[in-house]
Amino acid sequence: MHIMWFTERAYHYLPEEEVLKRRSFFGVPNSFFDAEKGSQLLNQYLDEKIYSDELGFDGVMLNEHHGTPFCMGAVMDVEAAVLARATRRVRIVLLGNPIPTVANPLRLAEELAMIDMISGGRLVPGWVRGAGSEQLANNANPAYNREYFDEAHDLILAAWTRPGPFRWESKHFHFRFVNPWVLPLQKPHPPIWIPGLISPETVKWCAAHKYPYVALATMLKPTLEMWDLYTAEAAAHGYQAGPENFGYLQPIFVHETEEKADELGRNFLFGGGFANFARPEWMFPPGYNSKEATRRLASLYANPNLPGKTLVPQHLHSMNDIAAIKKAVYDNYDTAKESLQIITGTPKSVMPKLRKVLEVLRPGIFSFWLDGPAPRADRMTCLKLLGAEVLPAVREIGKELGLADPFQVAPGSRPLAASGRPERVGSPEALAAG
Amino acid sequence: MAETNHKEETFRVGETELRVIKGGQGKPLLVLHGELGFPGWLQWLDALAKKRTIWIPLHPGFGKTPMASWIMNVRDLGAFYSRFIREQKLAPVDVIGFSLGGWLAAEMAVANSAQFGKMVLVGAAGLKPPAGEIMDMFTMTARGYLNANVVDSRTNPEFAKLFGGEQTPEQFEAWEDARAETARIAWAPYMYTQSMPELLANVSGLPTLILWGKQDAVTPLSAGELYHQKIAGSKLTTFDNCGHMPAVEKPADFIKAIESFLG
Numbered sequence: 001m002h003i004m005w006f007t008e009r010a011y012h013y014l015p016e017e018e019v020l021k022r023r024s025f026f027g028v029p030n031s032f033f034d035a036e037k038g039s040q041l042l043n044q045y046l047d048e049k050i051y052s053d054e055l056g057f058d059g060v061m062l063n064e065h066h067g068t069p070f071c072m073g074a075v076m077d078v079e080a081a082v083l084a085r086a087t088r089r090v091r092i093v094l095l096g097n098p099i100p101t102v103a104n105p106l107r108l109a110e111e112l113a114m115i116d117m118i119s120g121g122r123l124v125p126g127w128v129r130g131a132g133s134e135q136l137a138n139n140a141n142p143a144y145n146r147e148y149f150d151e152a153h154d155l156i157l158a159a160w161t162r163p164g165p166f167r168w169e170s171k172h173f174h175f176r177f178v179n180p181w182v183l184p185l186q187k188p189h190p191p192i193w194i195p196g197l198i199s200p201e202t203v204k205w206c207a208a209h210k211y212p213y214v215a216l217a218t219m220l221k222p223t224l225e226m227w228d229l230y231t232a233e234a235a236a237h238g239y240q241a242g243p244e245n246f247g248y249l250q251p252i253f254v255h256e257t258e259e260k261a262d263e264l265g266r267n268f269l270f271g272g273g274f275a276n277f278a279r280p281e282w283m284f285p286p287g288y289n290s291k292e293a294t295r296r297l298a299s300l301y302a303n304p305n306l307p308g309k310t311l312v313p314q315h316l317h318s319m320n321d322i323a324a325i326k327k328a329v330y331d332n333y334d335t336a337k338e339s340l341q342i343i344t345g346t347p348k349s350v351m352p353k354l355r356k357v358l359e360v361l362r363p364g365i366f367s368f369w370l371d372g373p374a375p376r377a378d379r380m381t382c383l384k385l386l387g388a389e390v391l392p393a394v395r396e397i398g399k400e401l402g403l404a405d406p407f408q409v410a411p412g413s414r415p416l417a418a419s420g421r422p423e424r425v426g427s428p429e430a431l432a433a434g
Numbered sequence: 435m436a437e438t439n440h441k442e443e444t445f446r447v448g449e450t451e452l453r454v455i456k457g458g459q460g461k462p463l464l465v466l467h468g469e470l471g472f473p474g475w476l477q478w479l480d481a482l483a484k485k486r487t488i489w490i491p492l493h494p495g496f497g498k499t500p501m502a503s504w505i506m507n508v509r510d511l512g513a514f515y516s517r518f519i520r521e522q523k524l525a526p527v528d529v530i531g532f533s534l535g536g537w538l539a540a541e542m543a544v545a546n547s548a549q550f551g552k553m554v555l556v557g558a559a560g561l562k563p564p565a566g567e568i569m570d571m572f573t574m575t576a577r578g579y580l581n582a583n584v585v586d587s588r589t590n591p592e593f594a595k596l597f598g599g600e601q602t603p604e605q606f607e608a609w610e611d612a613r614a615e616t617a618r619i620a621w622a623p624y625m626y627t628q629s630m631p632e633l634l635a636n637v638s639g640l641p642t643l644i645l646w647g648k649q650d651a652v653t654p655l656s657a658g659e660l661y662h663q664k665i666a667g668s669k670l671t672t673f674d675n676c677g678h679m680p681a682v683e684k685p686a687d688f689i690k691a692i693e694s695f696l697g
Contacts, residue, residue, distance in 0.1 A: 136573060143617035281575045287614030294610045295603070 001398030002405035003391055004059030004093055005052060005368040005383070006249060009045045009079075011069040012270060012373035013037045019271030020325050025070040026133040026278035032069070042072055044376055046079060048383060050086050055387025058405075059091040059124065061249075061367050063195070064098055066137035070277060077111045084119035091122045093367075095195035095214055098130030099156070100148035101138035106168075106175055108152075109159040113184045121185040126193045126214075127153055129202070132283040143287025148172055160189040191406055193247065193365065198226040201290060207233035207241070210412030212365060214247030217274075219339060220360050220431055223248070227361065227426040235422035240414040242425060243403040247365030250357060252343045254350055254385045255378065264382070265337070265344035267372020272329050347389035354390070358397050359430040364405040366394065440475055440488070442498075447518045453498040455490040458483025463696070464519070464527045465490040466535030469559075469620070470576060471497060471612040473596045477685045482692065486528075491518065495615030497608050507619050508534070508560070508627065512541040519549050526551040528696055533557050533653065533678065534616060537625070540661070544633040547640040552696060555661060556645045557653050557678045559625040566654030568625045572617060576609035577601060583678040585649050592682040625653075634664035642668035643695040647676030647683065669695075 014032040019025050049060045062079055065071035073079055080092050092115065102108050116123035129149050135142040151170040155178075158168065164179030184190050195214040196202045206213040207230045215223045227246060234241040251268055255261035277283070336342045343353045358366070368386055370379060397403075416422060440457025455472065457479070463486040467473075472490055479488055493511065495501035505511050515538070519525050528551045531539030536558025543553055559568060571579045580597055581587040587597075627633070642665045646658035655672065662670035671691050673684045680688045 139622060141617055141621040142572075143614045143621070281573065281578070286572055286610070286617040289610075294607055 001243075001363075001395060001403045002058045002091070002247075002365045002407065003368075003394055003398075004057055004061045004091070004366075005370060005386065006061035006063070006095075007045060007048070007370050008063065008065075008071040009042065009073050010270075010371060010373070011038055011041060011072050013041075014069055016271050016326070017322050019069075019276055020322050020329070022279070023272065023276050023325075024279045024282070025271060025276060026068045026131075026137075026282055028069055030067075038072060042079075045072075046082055046086070048379065049079075049083055049090075051380070052383060052387060053087040053090045055383065056391055057090055057387060059093045059367075060087070061093040061095055063095055065131065066098075066101070066134050068133070068137075068278070070271075077108075077115060080115045080123070081111075081118065084115045084122070087119075087122075089122075091124050092119055093124040093193065094126055095193060096126030096128040098134050098138075099127045099152040100145045101130045101134050101140040102152065103138075103140075105152035105155045105173060106159055106178060106180065109156040110180050110182055112156075112190070113160065113180065113182045116184040116186055116190050117182060121190075123184070123186070123190045124193055125190055126195055128195060129288075131278065132285045132288050133278040135285050135288060136282055141287075142285040144172060145288055146290075157189060160184055193406070195247075195249070198222055199293070200226070200229055201293075203230050204233045206230065207245075208237055210234075210237075210239070210245075212245050212247055212406050212411050214249060214365055214367070215361075216249045217251050217341060217369060219341070220357070223361060224426040224428055224431060228424060231422045231425055234412070235416055235420065237412075238416060239412045240416045240422050242409060242411075242414050243362050243364035243401075244406045244409040244411045246361065246363045246425060247367065248357065248361050248363040249367045249369050250343065250354070251341065251369040251371065252350065252354075252386070253370065253372075253374070254345065254347055254382050254390060256346065256381065256385070258345055258349060260378075261344040261346065264372070264374045264378055265342055266330060266333055267374050268342050269329050269333060269336075270372050272325075275329075347385045347393075350390060351393055354394060355397055356430070358394070358401060358403065359427055361426050362401060362403055364398075364403050364409075366398075366403075440479075440483070445491075445518065445522065447514060447521065448502075450494055450500060450502050450514070452494070452518060453492045455492065456487065458486055458488045460486045462487050462489055462524050462527050464524065464529040466515075466529065466531040466538050467493065467496075468533035468535050469571060469612060469616040469625075470580065470609055473682075476592055476595070476681060478681045478689045478692070481689045482696075486696070489524070489527075491515065493615065495611065495618065497611040501615065501618075505619060508537055509541050509545075511619060512538055512545060516542060516546060516549060525549045528552045528554075530554040530556065530692070531558060532681070534559050534620065534625070536560065537620075537627070540630065540634070540637075541627065543637045543640055543642075544630075545636075547637050550640055552641045552643070554643045554645060554692060554695065555658075556680060557647060557650050558644070558657070558661060559620070559653055560627055561630050561657045561660050562623070562626045562628070563654040563657040564660055565656040568654070568657075569652045570624065571613065571652075572621075572624075576606070576613060582651055584683050585647070585675055585677045586683075590683060592685060593679070596682070631660065631664055634661070637665050640665075641695075643691065644668055644670045645680055645688065645691060646670065646672050647678060647680050648672050648674055649676060650678045652678040 062076045064076035168175040193212045194206045203226045231241040253265035445452045492498045536555040537560030540560045676683045
C-alpha cells in the first residue's frame with residue numbers, strides 16, 4: 001500500500017464571512033491577501049512536507065488551484081521542485097497538473113522532467129481538467145477543455161518518450177521543434193495517477209490508459225460504483241483491475257484527545273469547505289461539461305433559477321443571514337463524520353473507521369487529508385501521530401487485505417479470468433455491514 | 435405565438451445539415467441570431483414577414499444544427515454562411531445581425547460586401563469598444579446574462595414571452611449549447627476581432643443601418659459609434675431607455691426603423 005498525505009495549503013487569514021456571503025472561495029478579492037502571512041504559510045506547508053519525509057510516509061501529495069484562498073499552490077511544480085531537493089525518500093505525487101489550462105504543455109513536460117531528475121526519480125505526475133474556475137482564472141477556453149487535455153497529455157508523453165527532434169502539430173498545440181534535453185529519470189516515464197471527483201468520463205479514460213484513479217474524498221457508495229465502472233472498462237481493455245488501480249483521499253484530524261480532534265476537525269468546514277469552492281456559474285463554464293453532464297445539471301439547476309434571480313444570491317444583506325449560513329455549514333459536521341467524509345479522533349479511535357473505508361474501497365493508494373485553519377502546532381501533532389501510530393496500523397491493514405500499490409503490482413498487469421468477467425475490487429458487503 | 439406561418443427546413447452546407455427557420459413571403463431577408471441562440475418568433479418578425487421571406491439559420495453547434503468542429507472563429511462561421519448564400523442563390527441578400535450575429539454579418543461584409551444587399555447591425559459585437567467593455571457572458575448564468583441584456587426584465591411583455599416563467603431543463607440545455615459554441619468561436623479576444631476597425635474599410639457600397647440601445651449594457655454604444663465611423667455611408671439610430679435587445683424592448687420603433695431602411 002502506498003500511504004501519503006495531502007493538504008490544500010489554504011490561506012485562511014481572511015474573514016470567513018467573505019467566503020460565506022459569496023458562497024465561494026473563488027472570487028474573493030485578493031486585497032484580502034497579506035503577502036507576509038502568505039509567505040509564512042507557504043513555508044510552513046513546505047516544512048510539514050519535509051517533516052513527513054522523516055515520519056515514514058510513502059508520499060506527499062500536492063494539488064493546484066488558481067485565484068482562490070482555498071489553495072495557495074497556484075504553481076504546484078514550484079513546491080514540488082523545492083521538495084524534490086529537500087526530501088530524500090518520499091514520492092512527490094502531483095494530483096494533478098491542470099493541463100488544459102497550461103498554454104504550453106512542452107514547458108510542463110520540461111518542468112516535470114526536472115523535478116523527476118532532481119528528486120532522483122521520485123515524481124508521480126497526474127493530470128486534471130481543472131475546476132471550472134481554473135478555466136476562467138487562466139482564460140483557458142472551457143469548450144476545448146477535453147481536447148486540450150487529450151492533446152496536452154499526448155504531447156507530454158511524446159516529449160518524454162519519442163526521440164527528438166520531432167514536429168508536433170495537433171488541433172490546438174503547434175511545436176515545430178520538440179527536443180527537450182532534460183528528460184525524466186524514470187523510464188519510460190514517471191508513473192501517472194489521475195485524481196478526480198468520480199466523473200464517469202474520466203474514470204473510463206483512466207481504465208483505458210491503465211492509470212490508477214484517486215477519488216478525492218467522495219462518498220463511499222458512488223465511489224464504489226465508479227470502481228465497478230473502471231473495472232468493467234479495464235476488462236474491456238483485457239485486464240483485471242486490482243487495488244493498484246485505485247486510490248482514495250480521506251479527510252482526517254488526529255489529536256491526543258477525542259475532544260481536541262473533534263474541535264480541530266470542524267475546521268474542514270471553514271467557509272463551507274469544498275462545497276463553496278466556487279459558484280455554479282464558475283464551476284460549469286460554457287462547454288466544460290459533456291452533453292450528458294449538462295443534462296444532469298439541467299434538472300438540478302432548472303428550478304431555483306427563476307427570472308430575476310441569479311443561481312446564488314449575489315449579496316446577503318445582513319449578518320443574520322451569514323450567521324444562519326454559518327450555522328447550516330457547521331451543523332453538517334456530524335453528518336460528515338457519520339458518513340466518514342471526515343474522520344476525527346485519537347490514533348486509536350480512528351482505526352475502526354479507517355479500516356471500514358479500506359475494507360469498502362480496497363485502495364492500493366491511500367492519502368490522509370489534513371486541512372482547515374488549525375494552529376501550526378496542532379497540525380504538527382496531527383502529522384506526528386499519523387506518522388508514528390496511524391500509518392503503521394494502516395499499513396498492517398493493507399497487508400492483511402492484500403492492498404497492493406502500483407509499485408508492487410503494475411496497474412493493468414493482472415490477467416483477466418478466462419470467462420472475461422472481471423472480479424469486483426471494492427466491497428459493497430463491507431459498506432452494508434454498518 | 436406566431437401570426438405568420440413559419441417552419442423549419444434543412445439545407446446541406448458541406449458536411450453540415452443546417453436547420454433554418456423560414457417564414458413569410460417576398461424577397462429573402464437573412465437574420466443572424468446572437469450568442470444565446472434564436473430566442474423565438476416575435477412581433478417584429480411578424481411585421482417584416484408580410485413583405486419578406488425570413489431566413490433564420492440556426493448556427494452550427496447551437497443545439498439544432500450539429501456542431502462543425504472546423505468552425506473555430508466567427509470568420510470561419512462567416513465563410514460557412516457565404517457558401518450557404520452562394521449555394522442557395524440568395525445573393526445579394528439583405529441581412530440583420532444581432533449581437534454575435536452582427537459581428538458575423540460584419541465579418542462577412544468585410545470578406546465580400548457584394549453578398550449582401552443591405553445590412554442591419556443590432557447591438558453588434560465584433561469591435562473592441564473604445565469606451566467600456568463587452569459584458570462577459572461566460573462568468574454569468576444564461577439567465578443572469580439575459581436579464582442584463584434589457585433595461586427592464588420584469589415587466590416587458592416580449593421578454594416575458596421568450597423567457598418568462600420557470601426555466602425548463604430544455605431551455606437550460608439549449609442555452610448551454612449556445613454558450614459552449616459561442617465559447618468555441620469567441621472566447622479570446624472576447625467577442626471581437628482585433629483587426630475589425632481596419633477591415634471595415636473593405637465594406638463598400640453596402641447600405642448599412644446600425645441600431646443600438648442607448649443603455650446597452652452588453653455591447654456599449656461606443657462600439658456602435660465606431661461601426662458608424664468605420665463603415666462608409668452607414669447610419670446610426672439609437673433607442674432611448676433601451677438595452678441590448680431593441681427588437682424586444684422597443685418593437686414598434688425597431689420595426690419602423692428597419693422597414694424604412696429596407697423599403
